[in-house]
Amino acid sequence: MAEVQPADQQGRLAENILYFARALRAAGIPVGPGAVLDALEAVKAAGVGTRDDFYWTLHAVFVKRHEHSILFDQAFRIFFRRRGYVDQLLAMMLPQTPGVPQAPQAGATRIHEALFSGLDDKLKKEREIELDARMTVSDREVLQHKDFAQMTSAEIAAAKAAIKRLVLPLAEIRTRRLKPHPRGHLIDIRRTLRASMKGGGDFIDLRFIGPKTKPPPLVALLDISGSMSQYSRIFLHFLHDLTDARKRVATFLFGTRLTNVTRALRERDPDEALAGCSAAVPDWSGGTRIASSLRNFNKLWARRVLSQGAVVLLITDGLERDADDTLAFEIDRLHRSCRRLVWLNPLLRFDGFEARARGIKTMLPYVDEFRPIHNLESMAELVAALQHGGGRAGDPKAWMQKVA
Amino acid sequence: MNKPSPRPLPASIAATVDLLAEAEYLADRSLGTVLFLALKMGRPIFLEGEAGVGKTEIAKVLSSTLGRRLIRLQCYEGLDVAAAVYEWNYAAQMIAIRVAEAEGEHDRARLEHDVFSERFLIKRPLLQALEPDTAGPPVLLIDEIDRTDEAFEAFLLEVLGDFQITIPEMGTVKAAHPPIVVITSNRTREVHDALKRRCLYHWVGYPTAERELAIVGAKVPGVSKKLTEQVVAFVQALRKQDLFKSPGVAETLDWAGALSELDVVALDPATVSDTLGVLLKYQDDIARLEGGKVKELLDEVKSELRAAE
Numbered sequence: 021m022a023e024v025q026p027a028d029q030q031g032r033l034a035e036n037i038l039y040f041a042r043a044l045r046a047a048g049i050p051v052g053p054g055a056v057l058d059a060l061e062a063v064k065a066a067g068v069g070t071r072d073d074f075y076w077t078l079h080a081v082f083v084k085r086h087e088h089s090i091l092f093d094q095a096f097r098i099f100f101r102r103r104g105y106v107d108q109l110l111a112m113m114l115p116q117t118p119g120v121p122q123a124p125q126a127g128a129t130r131i132h133e134a135l136f137s138g139l140d141d142k143l144k145k146e147r148e149i150e151l152d153a154r155m156t157v158s159d160r161e162v163l164q165h166k167d168f169a170q171m172t173s174a175e176i177a178a179a180k181a182a183i184k185r186l187v188l189p190l191a192e193i194r195t196r197r198l199k200p201h202p203r204g205h206l207i208d209i210r211r212t213l214r215a216s217m218k219g220g221g222d223f224i225d226l227r228f229i230g231p232k233t234k235p236p237p238l239v240a241l242l243d244i245s246g247s248m249s250q251y252s253r254i255f256l257h258f259l260h261d262l263t264d265a266r267k268r269v270a271t272f273l274f275g276t277r278l279t280n281v282t283r284a285l286r287e288r289d290p291d292e293a294l295a296g297c298s299a300a301v302p303d304w305s306g307g308t309r310i311a312s313s314l315r316n317f318n319k320l321w322a323r324r325v326l327s328q329g330a331v332v333l334l335i336t337d338g339l340e341r342d343a344d345d346t347l348a349f350e351i352d353r354l355h356r357s358c359r360r361l362v363w364l365n366p367l368l369r370f371d372g373f374e375a376r377a378r379g380i381k382t383m384l385p386y387v388d389e390f391r392p393i394h395n396l397e398s399m400a401e402l403v404a405a406l407q408h409g410g411g412r413a414g415d416p417k418a419w420m421q422k423v424a
Numbered sequence: 425m426n427k428p429s430p431r432p433l434p435a436s437i438a439a440t441v442d443l444l445a446e447a448e449y450l451a452d453r454s455l456g457t458v459l460f461l462a463l464k465m466g467r468p469i470f471l472e473g474e475a476g477v478g479k480t481e482i483a484k485v486l487s488s489t490l491g492r493r494l495i496r497l498q499c500y501e502g503l504d505v506a507a508a509v510y511e512w513n514y515a516a517q518m519i520a521i522r523v524a525e526a527e528g529e530h531d532r533a534r535l536e537h538d539v540f541s542e543r544f545l546i547k548r549p550l551l552q553a554l555e556p557d558t559a560g561p562p563v564l565l566i567d568e569i570d571r572t573d574e575a576f577e578a579f580l581l582e583v584l585g586d587f588q589i590t591i592p593e594m595g596t597v598k599a600a601h602p603p604i605v606v607i608t609s610n611r612t613r614e615v616h617d618a619l620k621r622r623c624l625y626h627w628v629g630y631p632t633a634e635r636e637l638a639i640v641g642a643k644v645p646g647v648s649k650k651l652t653e654q655v656v657a658f659v660q661a662l663r664k665q666d667l668f669k670s671p672g673v674a675e676t677l678d679w680a681g682a683l684s685e686l687d688v689v690a691l692d693p694a695t696v697s698d699t700l701g702v703l704l705k706y707q708d709d710i711a712r713l714e715g716g717k718v719k720e721l722l723d724e725v726k727s728e729l730r731a732a733e
Contacts, residue, residue: 050617052621054621055621058465061465062461062465062624065460065461065464065465066437066457066460066461066464067436069437072453072454073437073453073457076453076454076457076458077457077461079454079458080457080458080461080462080624080625080626081461081624083625084617084620084621084625085620085625086472086611086627089627195501195502195573196501196502197502197504197573197575198504209512209514210512210514213512213514213517213518213539216521217532217535217536217539218532237613267574268574318668319668323610323611323612324611324612324613324614325613325614327570327571327612327613328501328573328613349708353708
């Protein structure tokens with residue numbers, strides 16, 4: 021156990037941790053300079069004994085999300101590939117030809133890109149060959165990215181104005197918090213006391229508190245399959261503005277697989293946000309697997325984003341080829357885990373729509389509100405369709421009866 | 425529970441693991457490392473994981489083995505400063521004002537100073553945790569932080585970053601020795617990065633079969649070795665199934681306890697089906713295992729156990 025290192029080795033260790041942090045950052049784990057200092061302190065505190073301890077020490081400091089564990093693991097393995105002690109670590113950064121390629125593991129490609137992007141050309145070429153081999157294994161689906169037209173400023177302004185007017189169903193829910201309220205139902209003793217203090221305590225000037233309301237979390241599930249492709253830009257723009265205007269908005273895109281793009285949509289600039297979404301999603305304009313996407317959502321995300329009375333906005337045309345029991349089961353589960361499930365269906369081109377498609381028939385009984393939209397061309401139309409009109413406008417039962 | 429005497433903090437990772445083992449908490453090396461670092465560096469520890477994997481237990485065990493006081497703050501929606509940090513004793517303040525009035529005291533500044541003094545302060549968990557304690561700084565457990573809202577999280581930043589709390593009427597209260605802070609989350613929502621940045625993060629996963637065996641052995645004594653092996657192997661197999669909610673360690677312990685209450689010596693499909701409600705808490709999951717699936721799993725588990733012998 022090397023509890024104490026000579027000074028120069030500690031210096032190298034610091035350098036290595038710094039490089040390692042940089043590699044992590046490039047691979048997509050947010051590691052700030054503060055974390056590097058923490059890591060140094062932690063390694064000093066723990067005393068680098070075994071490789072395992074070193075691993076978990078760095079893990080404790082650098083990893084702040086469970087899903088980053090796998091990236092960290094890959095990065096650690098590649099960075100500190102050789103078993104050895106601190107004085108050998110620096111050697112790992114020197115160009116070396118890789119050994120026998122192993123089966124690709126999740127996150128490996130990204131880490132490779134992150135670690136070896138700065139090395140000289142010759143080495144890069146060798147690496148590329150290895151990378152190519154990896155790609156052939158993992159890419160079985162036909163995947164494509166999408167380019168969006170840039171936003172014009174008039175478009176952005178119009179969208180912002182429309183969003184401002186938008187009142188979603190369940191716009192405000194009562195929270196369990198209280199706030200100062202002129203006609204509240206409870207006396208705010210603290211403020212009352214402070215107020216009466218002003219007059220030396222002669223008068224007691226009552227102040228009140230009442231319930232505080234706030235918009236519930238909104239979770240949008242947006243279909244980006246081929247049949248929806250002409251609308252994806254407008255919906256993404258809409259969701260971006262919504263993310264900007266409200267606090268708790270989570271967005272998921274699904275075609276054949278489910279992608280969480282909430283972080284990408286937090287980007288201020290709409291073009292950058294949409295580009296971020298495009299980069300994150302590999303299955304633009306492909307097929308639709310609503311049931312399996314919903315299943316993934318229910319299993320992996322529902323418990324993480326649907327707490328505190330979330331409203332779910334499901335945007336899909338409901339054209340599922342193989343609508344079977346699983347679709348009904350999954351949409352039922354989704355319905356039971358959120359406060360309100362609103363389905364926005366943009367397929368209906370003409371007013372004589374009837375819910376004939378099997379996917380639509382299967383899903384209709386489980387939604388709280390059904391909002392069809394015809395000829396979606398502008399944000400204003402979208403907002404109008406989502407507007408909470410009250411009454412039975414969005415009642416799915418009415419649509420069900422039309423079919424029966 | 426007997427009151428253990430205060431002890432110094434463990435000096436190494438191995439010592440930390442041993443310390444937890446004393447209270448029958450069998451931690452793996454990675455958890456030991458994070459805990460050791462948290463204690464050594466005086467940083468809060470942020471534990472995330474599925475329900476029932478023993479996150480809360482860690483804080484309890486730390487407090488009992490180190491002989492420190494455990495202060496628990498259970499989070500819930502609408503948790504506010506008055507319930508978590510401090511509140512003024514309004515009734516006493518009113519009386520003080522009336523008394524001052526009767527005595528003819530009309531100096532406003534003086535009155536205000538008197539009324540907003542420590543005498544009228546009711547301390548809630550977070551403030552209590554900053555107070556000096558003869559047994560050493562207490563263990564502060566902030567349980568299920570994901571249940572409260574973002575507003576409260578923001579408030580915790582000051583407490584966790586600098587171990588201090590600002591009370592507008594009085595000034596800043598700072599802990600002489602920072603408490604050992606354990607935060608747990610079931611991940612029903614994402615906790616903000618600013619809070620996580622101040623903590624050491626650890627994901628508490630399901631234990632390996634070997635470790636779970638040891639845990640059941642330690643926590644539910646009086647169950648035969650054979651039954652324990654079967655129980656653990658079955659639960660481990662169950663976790664590999666496609667379930668909405670996999671059983672945690674707490675469920676395994678409950679189940680082992682339930683089976684020993686029923687005087688079961690070996691698992692059979694009927695008993696498993698009857699007691700499945702102890703392990704699985706979703707009807708869909710239970711329905712998934714109906715119709716011969718339990719028997720199938722059990723046969724697999726038993727043949728594996730036989731092969732291992």
